[in-house]
Amino acid sequence: MKKYKEYKQVAYPKIGEDILAFWKSHQIFEKSVANREGAPTYTFYEGPPSANGTPGIHHVMARAIKDVFCRYKTLKGFQVKRKGGWDTHGLPVELQVEKELGITKEDIGSKISVEAYNQKCRETVMRFKHEWDDLTEKIGYWVDLDDPYITFDAKYVETLWHLLKKLYDKDLLYKGYTIQPYSPAAGTGLSSHELNQPGCYRDVKDTSITAQFKVRGEENLYILAWTTTPWTLPSNSALAIGEKLDYVKVRTFNPYTFEPQTVILAKERMSTYFHPDGSKLDLETYKPGDKIIPYRIVEQLKGKDLLGLKYEQLFPIPELALPDPAFSVIAGDYVTTEDGTGVVHLAKAFGADDFRTLTQQNIPGIFLRDDRDQEIPVVDKKGKFLPVVGRYLKAKMAEHDIQAHKPLGEDDFFVKNYALDDENDKSYKSTDVIISIILKNENKAFKVEKYEHSYPHCWRTDMPILYYPLESWFIKTTAYKDQLVAHNRTINWKPDSTGTGRFGNWLENLVDWNLSRSRYWGTPLPIWRNEEGTQTKCIGSIAELEVEIEQSIAKGYMKESPFKGKEPDLHRPYVDDIVLVAENGDKLFREADLIDVWFDSGAMPYAQWHYPFENEAQFKANYPADFIAEGVDQTRGWFFTLHTLAVMLFDSVAFKNVIANGLVLDKNGNKMSKRLGNAVDPFLTLKEFGPDALRWYMLSNANPWDNLKFNQEGVAEVQRRFFGTLQNTYNFFALYANLDDFVYRKDTKIPVKNRPELDRWILSKLQSLIRETGDAYEAYDVTPATRAIMSFTVDQLSNWYVRLARKRFWRGDMNADKQAAYETLYECLEMLSKLMAPVAPFYADWLYQNLTESLDKSPLSVHLTDWPTMEDELINGQLENSMQLAQEISSLVHSLRKKEKLKVRQPLQKILIPVLQAETQAYIQHVEELIKSEVNVKSIDYIDDTSGILVKSIKPNFALLGKRFGPKMKLVNQAIQKWGKQEIARIEKDGLMTMALDGSEEIITLEEVLIQSQDIPGWSVASDNGLTVALDVTLTTELKEEGIARDFVNRIQNLRKDLGLEVQDKIRIKAAASDQLVSGALNHFSDYIQTETQALALQMENELNNPTVLEMDEYTLSVTIEKV
RNA sequence: GGGCCUGUAGCUCAGGUGGUUAGAGCGCUACACUGAUAAUGUAGAGGUCCGUGGUUCGAGUCCACGCAGGCCCA
Secondary structure (H helix, E strand, O other): OOOOOOOOOOOHHHHHHHHHHHHHHHOHHHHHHHOOOOOOEOOEOOOOOOOOOOOOHHHHHHHHHHHHHHHHHHHOOOEOOOEEEEOOOOHHHHHHHHHHHOOOHHHEOOOEOHHHHHHHHHHHOOOOHHHHHHHHHHOOOOOEEEEEEEOOOHHHHHHHHHHHHHHHHOOOEEEEEEEEEEEOOOOEEOOHHHHOOOOOEEEEEEEEEEEEEEEOOOOOEEEEEEEOOHHHHHHEEEEEEOOOOEEEEEEEEOOOOOOEEEEEEEHHHHHHHOOHHHHOOOOOOOOOOOOOOOOEEEEEEEHHHHOOOEEOOOOOOHHHOOOOOOOEEEEOOOOOOOOOOOEEEEEOOOOHHHHHHHHHOOOOOOOEEOOOOOEEOOEOOOOEEOHHHHHHHHHHHHHOOOOOOOOOOOOOOEOOOOOOOOOOOOOOOOHHHHHHHHHHHOOOEEEEEEEEEEEEEOOOOOOEOEEEEEEEEEEOHHHHHHHHHHHHOOOEEEOHHHHHHHHHHHHHOOOOEEOEEOOOOOOEOOEEEOOOOOOEEEOOOHHHHHHHHHHHHHHOOOOOOOOOOOOOOOOOOHHHHOEEEOOOOOEEEEOOOEEOHHHHHHOHHHHOOOOOOOOHHHHHHOOOEEEEEEEHHHOOOHHHHHHHHHHHHHOOOOEEEEEEEOOEEOOOOOEOOOOOOOOOOHHHHHHHHHHHHHHHHHHHOOOOOOOEEOOHHHHHHHHHHHHHHHHHHHHHHHHHHHHOOOOOOHHHOOOHHHOOHHHHHHHHHHHHHHHHHHHHHHOOOHHHHHHHHHHHHHHHHHHHHHHHHHHHHHOOOOOHHHHHHHHHHHHHHHHHHHHHOOOOHHHHHHHHHHHHOOOOOOOOOHHHOOOOOOOHHHOOHHHHHHHHHHHHHHHHHHHHHHHHOOOOOOOEEEEEEEOOOHHHHHHHHHOHHHHHHHHOEEEEEEEOHHHOOOEEEEEEOHHHHHHHHHHHHHHHHHHHHHOOHHHHHHHHHHOEEEEEEOOEEEEEEHHHEEEEEEEOOOOEEEEEOOEEEEEOOOOOHHHHHHHHHHHHHHHHHHHHHHOOOOOOOOEEEEEEEOOHHHHHHHHHOHHHHHHHHOEEEEEEOOOOOOOEEEEOOOOEEEEEEEEO
16 A cells, blocks of 8 residues: 555645535644644734734735634743624724614614614624634634624624723823814715725815905005915914914015015925016016016015015805904914925914914814804815805806806805816816906905815825814823824834834824724724813723613612613614713713724734633733734734833733734835735635745745735746645655655664765755744744745755655665665655645645554644754764765856857766865765766766966955955055965965055964865866866767667667566667777677666667667667567 | 835845845746656856935945835825
8 A cells, every 4th residue: 555645636725625624524623723822922913903804815825824823822831812893893894784774874873774784894803704714724823713803893882991990090091182084975074094005095186376465554465375285275364384484575566466466485486487587677667468477576574574564355245253362373383495485374274284373373263153053164064065155156247247067056066076076077166166257356465276186085085184173082192192102112013114113203293192983883982071071981892881871760760771781782772762870960971983993903902802701811821922924005004002001001012923914015115905806816816826826925925014016927937836846755755655655763774874965964954944943933033934935945855855865765675775766755755745745734744644644653633733842963064065066066067068069968087176275175075976977977076276287266255355455456466466475375374464555564463364176288178167078079989879878778768668568577688880980889888788778688689570760869770679 | 305125137025233246936048857757956147236415445234315105105
């Protein structure tokens, strides 16, 4: 029976499937964890994906990275529990549900109850769980899928509440009012994290206006201010300048009304607004419509000279009138002269800087009042001007006879493109455009143009966002900035720059974390307040809530608990129905907000265990994480929220090591997107290549933190080159091992020290490989590990060891030499299966099992083994040196043969190697036989100094002498280059030489120069890397005959094969030679030929029946062979 | 506009602390091998190291300023 399975063809995808089935039926993953019970833990946190979309190829990348280090640490003896998780809340879920139901946010509560809506969300959110689980299994990502944490789970939410209360108790949770990104289309504020979604910032062309603000009490004097959001101009209540900037007053004409006027702007910005020739033109002779408008600078002044200047309201709508100090010039430290006019228009409701500055300077903003007497901006939450402004715009349109694409009523003025009208309509006019025309007509616009800039968009609705005043709850992260920074310094970031740069800078410029989301499907904020906002309760657990509810029932505020007789559900609408009792007896209502979903995921270290309500020991044993990995886009997402909560609540890091991987782009370096059709389907790729080649390609091609240009051909190459070579090597082993009935047995194996040199060499290399891969995995550098494994497998094991050892496997019966070869190759293969197991878990296990099946005691799977320890005593540096010399010399000889057109089959007499050090000669002599057979030469001669024919060259050792001589190095170099035979001889003999340099004597030692021999007069030489080889190209008759004999063997072997003879079949050869040299060769090398070709006889005949004519280089030869 | 990353052969990538012939694989060309054979091996061609300045005796490597691409943020 065959002990080692042989494979004609290998279907890698099938290996994936088979091994997956094996893992399942033998519970290998479970065993790999259970086996390490009691061992030190290595903690990994799974960043929860959302299962409401299908997984992509980049998820394979991310998950492969996670898997590699968890598997490696398991092999290293740690217990690595990997709890899976699902991110289930948030806007994407809501939007998907709305799309499917054909509703908008406004319909919630009317067309559909919050209860039914949330129920639908809950059903939707796990929709693609099956695909995710499927992919996870197929790529071999080992994670506990049976007991994942789920962020909507009541227990999970309870922990979130607990954490929020801890923040509240520390006074780190507060309600504020800020200008925030708001999506009218989605009806919600957006977190900075959401705005960080790739693709949110897009280049768009907006109408930009440089408006003229007329200075009060002056004739025709205007301040210029530029904006890309004309719709905010009706809300203008101040202008900001930079105090230290230079400004000018310029006399000129308005380009639209042609009226003479004087304008104020930053001096540096003049070139944008005035044609250079305008300064030469006469102001008096200007005629309306002239192409170049003349101008004169009439006054230069500093920004601070402008402070306090009053101007007329741009849109004098009576309802929007404001008292002093509105409509005046103030200072803003953010004003620059990079664009615009160096004057910034401020609208308190629509800009964060604006809001801050105006608040600080006590300048009121433009607001109206709602029926509860609360301030409201003049644009409503749908992005439409209130009728107060609409009426004004409508009247102005009539006054100036402005025709739009449709009749516009006072309630029709949407900002941006929220009207959803057809923008391609020729007569389409946006509100921005209408405002521009009005201003142009009224001598209030100095320049109107389309301006292309990057503007944030809502990541789901694709509509531009507005900056809009919203009330919010915040976490006061700024209070912990120093601790956040300090703890970050202790984290090992891969790559380092993401930690210090991207993440570090983010922490340095920290703002408070805006927690609030006005939505339905998410974790509700556990805060109850009275109507005045004077009484507040924060609830930190279900039990606490139930006690409060009892009190409320007792007080008569509630009839019964919504949780009565069922499991508590902490979602809306149930918690909204709960009314609590304040200390002073007031009714408390829940703050309607949900919290940022990033809080959900950032709290997973605690919430996944329902800590502190349960599993305290579990939590403590697994906190903080040793390792996490996600995409670099999570830097300010999950990485940030994990870090923040850990620092603020536990004064700890949340993770010690983190890999922030790059993007997976298409092969041309473009982003993959389903829309563009360049997205790669992971399932199809798996089907074609199987999981191992895919993982190996992704991790070996480039460091994970570099973007990967994903190219299927790259996967194919990895498969062919690496897996193919490894597979061939295994097949080779299996083929002969089975023929010889070899079975690897530890107890009877030949000690390494008794094995042939070649074996000891490859085993020495193998030991180095163990160290190299181990070091790389330890440093979270998977790419160098894969490259080292590939290089060993392909270059050393297959291309050198197997090739040179081939004959040992097929020749003769079992003997010690043969056994050593089998054992050595076996040991290399088995070791490779372990070293590659973290990256290519399926193939590695398959290989391991093929090798070990016939052994009883070995663990079932490579993933249940221990990481190998290096055996230092097997490392033989000298032998590795020798072998490297053999490889280099062989390569040089091949190169010479090529040049001289002498094929390897033609034996040659000798090669010459100049050696200047006895050491080198010893190294080479060690592997002399090997070189001789590899390049087919009879002998190797060494020439040393005593021969007297060596031509040596000398050059300085720059690294050493450069440090010593510095600027004089050029002179030293020139001097040394001039040295001839005598000087070289002397420094070699004495170990030093003196030289004159700048009038002084300098002593140069032998170590400070490099002496090489690169030429042997009269010989064909090749040299590389300080090594020189000469080839004796003389062909004697004997050599020629031997070459012919070898050629003949080769042809006979081909014939044997053509005739379908088996390896052990014997033959009889008859040959009719036409050439004397050939018949001489056949006669002289008859024994050799017969041995090689398994011939019992080689007869020379004059005539042959029906012979085969062999074409040899210069001769032809007729032969017949017959099976005996 | 700011932060970070990347730029080396046609393609994908290596090139501690600066040191004088810049490497590998794939692809290409040629050859060899034919008992690993739908394999395998060898050799060759192929480079303004993104550009420009600078530091230095010496720069792919260090510095400055640019250019191009990417990510993140304003």
